[in-house]
Amino acid sequence: MIKHREAVSGRKAPVGAWLKAGCVAGFAGGLAEVAVMGLYSGVSGLSSATILSLITATFTSDAIAFGPLGAFDGLMIHFVLSVAIGAAFGILQYLIHKNRGTVSYPLVSVTGTVILVGIWAFNFFVLLPQINPAFVAYVPLVPSFVSKFSFGLSLCLFVRFVEAGGRVGKARLVLATGRN
Structure with missing residues (x-):
């Protein structure tokens, strides 16, 4: 099992660093989803604009959504939902790791992927059929699953941001060099 120090200084990272790291990782996960669905839309002819409008229709009237x-x-x-999921993930990881001296990539990877697959299953099989059946009818299951799975895998970046103390500039250096 590969483990890394929590913070550059070796001290435990404060909850704020975990929260910032979760927000950044959530945004990265949201980008991964957009990339997967954009790629699928490009090769399948599915309209990305329609998918996005259907997201809006979940929260507003059709007149606004379309x-x-x-x-x-x-x-x-x-992206707001992605960052919110990332923030919640950051707090969860803080609680999981608060008594540990290291952050585990496998633990973060597994929990991130399982949580996002769970969110996908709940959305597609429970919530959206009730509040926005048009979204479920329009967006195919497999590409939507792959996009949510990619979001979960993107949360692996989370560990690097925690290692950088929640600082994006420092995280770029950590990601590029693999060293703190």
């Missing part, structure tokens, strides 16, 4: 800014609103909603 209006001139509906797709943009859907993208913003997607």
Whole structure:
């Protein structure tokens, strides 16, 4: 099992560093989802704008969702939810690791992937059929699963941001060099 120090100084990272790292990792996961669904849309002919408008329709009226800014609103909603999921993940990882001296990539990877697959299953089989059946009818299961799985894998970056004390500039250096 590969383990890394929690913080550059070797001290336990404060909850704020975990929260910031979770937010950044959530945004990265949201980008991964957009990339996967964008790629799928490009090869399948599925409309990315329609997917984004359907996200908006989950929270607003169809008039707003399919209006001139509906797709943009859907993208913003997607990223807000992604960052919120990342923040919750950061707090969860803080609670899991608060009594440990190291952060475990495998533990973060498994919990991130399991949580995001669970969110996907809940959304597609429980929540969305009730509140937005058009989304479930339009977006195929497999690409949506792969996109959510990619989000979960993107949370692996989370560990690097914690190692950098939640600082994005320092995290870039850690990601590039593999050293603190």
